[in-house]
Amino acid sequence: MDVHRDFCEIAIVEPDGHARSAGRINTVVEELELFARSLAADDVVALEATSGAGLIAEIIEPHVAAVLVANTRKLPQISKATAKTDRLDARTLARLAGSGFLETVWAPDERTRALRRLCARREALVRARTRAKNEAHAVPARNLCGRPPVSDCFGKKGRAWLAELQLPIDERLTLDGCLRQIDFLDTEIGALEAALATQALDSPQIQRLMTVPGVNLHTAAAFMASVGDIRRFPSARHVVGYLGLDPRVRQSGNAEARHGRISKAGSSLARGMLGEAAWSVAQTPGPLKAFFERIRARKGPQVAATATARKLACLFWCLLTRQEDYAYARPSMTRSKIRQLELAAGAPPRKGVRGIAGNKNAQTREAEREIARRAETAYRRTIADWKAAGPAKTGAGATPGRASSRPSKGKAARQTP
Structure with missing residues (x-):
């Protein structure tokens, strides 16, 4: 289906590979539902990722075997074709879907x-x-x-x-x-x-991300809106690449790898909100602040902010996949964030109720800040011990210009109680 605002161009590829045009249907819900009911249960439908692709996929999906939403950035057969018409674009989509070479994207739910x-x-x-x-x-x-x-x-x-x-x-x-x-x-x-x-x-995932000090509602909501179902990503590296926070790398032959700026391939909104959260995290005691300062000492504040944004994306993946709150969360601050959500949603104020806000007791706040400072100190000591040990790299990790190496598994960081 080549989707437009007013109509959809239909093309069909038979099992023998023969492609033919099948006319047009208007891009309205009634005609799309009628078209969906005319399809077979083993059919596969392909369409480009456009503004209405999500709703169209939702209408057709119950009637067919699969609905493939194509990645428009990876369709040079259409964007760079010498002859480009709606009929030819629909046939090209059908052929790619039939051959299994169609680059698809995830279609989010409503x-x-x-x-x-x-x-x-x-x-x-x-x-x-x-x-x-x-x-x-x-x-x-x-x-x-x-x-x-x-x-x-x-x-x-x-x-x-x-x-x-x-x-x-x-x-x-x-x-x-x-x-x-x-x-x-x-x-x-x-x-x-x-x-x-x-x-x-109503979202436990957003509330779980808000347990990280320095992360507010807007950062957590933008991340969940961009990522959707976190189970789609097998590792934190995939989340980083999806959000465009991974650096560009160019390497060929025996030459050293050249590292460039981040790819910026994903959602600019989520990437920008993570960048703003990185500056807020850098002002809050904890391991993330120590990480920011360590990178800033070597490469400056802008690179440190981007690295901290990447670290936040990895941390969010860990929290959501493990279904755990942040280990160094400050409970009183988290309760205050939740209370602010309730007030913004229209909950009545409850002035005078002890512990409703959770962050007005100075002693509680200072005790939690002290725990965060100890965690920050432990992180700094761990990094100092890691640098002092200086293990010699062997194998693939010793390749000159390698972008990164995976951390060793099963080795706990040395730190005093």
């Missing part, structure tokens, strides 16, 4: 698609709000009004300061328009965050 839409919509609104705020900041700067006396120009005191500025008429219209846009976007973002919080309260 819950994952809804989470993806919410995360993408929120990201677009946040970017629009940032543009409006930058434009509003530019108005006082253009008119030499000096620095604002408050840190937030869009709070109560900041808006009072903006209202007192003596500006030309056109600049005042620009500033007031930006403030109205910001108010509208704040309302829209709040509605989306309430919907995200409701989904997070």
Whole structure:
């Protein structure tokens, strides 16, 4: 099926390899359901990954043996063809599916698609709000009004300061328009965050990822929206490659491997949220902070942030596959995150109830921070012992320019109690 917004071009490949066109159907639910009922139980349907591919696959899948959603980035037979029409594209898809050489992608379920839409919509609104705020900041700067006396120009005191500025008429219209846009976007973002919080309260996976200090709802939701079913990935390396956090490597012959930037092949939203979480994790005591500082000392803060984002992706895979919370979680902080989700989802406030927020006791917070500092110290000691030992590499790990080597199994890190 070559899917378009208005119609779908159908092509059929028989068991003997003969391909023929089978006409068009309109891209509406009723005609797609009628087409699905006309198929045989042993048929295989192939279509490209487009905006409506998920729903089309969901309609057809119960009536056929399999529905293959093709990876459009790996279809040079269509994108680079000298003769390219809808009929030829449909025939090419059918031939590739019949021969077994069609590169496919995972088709998410409706819950994952809804989470993806919410995360993408929120990201677009946040970017629009940032543009409006930058434009509003530019108005006082253009008119030499000096620095604002408050840190937030869009709070109560900041808006009072903006209202007192003596500006030309056109600049005042620009500033007031930006403030109205910001108010509208704040309302829209709040509605989306309430919907995200409701989904997070029904998702044990998102709540499990939020046990990592420095990881909030938006990072956990963006990761789950991009990855979906974590059981699809046999190892953490596959998750890293899926998100585009793996470095490019070029090597041929006896020459050393050349390492480049990350591939950026996956979801830009999830990759960006992991990058933001990496900077937050770097400010929180724990092993991840020590990891960030170790990389920063050698390669600078930007590379360290990317490496920490990759480490977070590996950590998320471990937590979800093992169905365990983060070992160095801070329980009071986690309870506060869950309570914030409940309030955002519309739960009534319960002021005065002891322990409902979980993070207001200074002694509890300090005790948990001390445990995190000890874990950070243990990590630093483990790395120091590993460097001091300096085991000689043998075998494939000793290849010059090798990108990475797998850690040895069954060897515990040496550290004092």
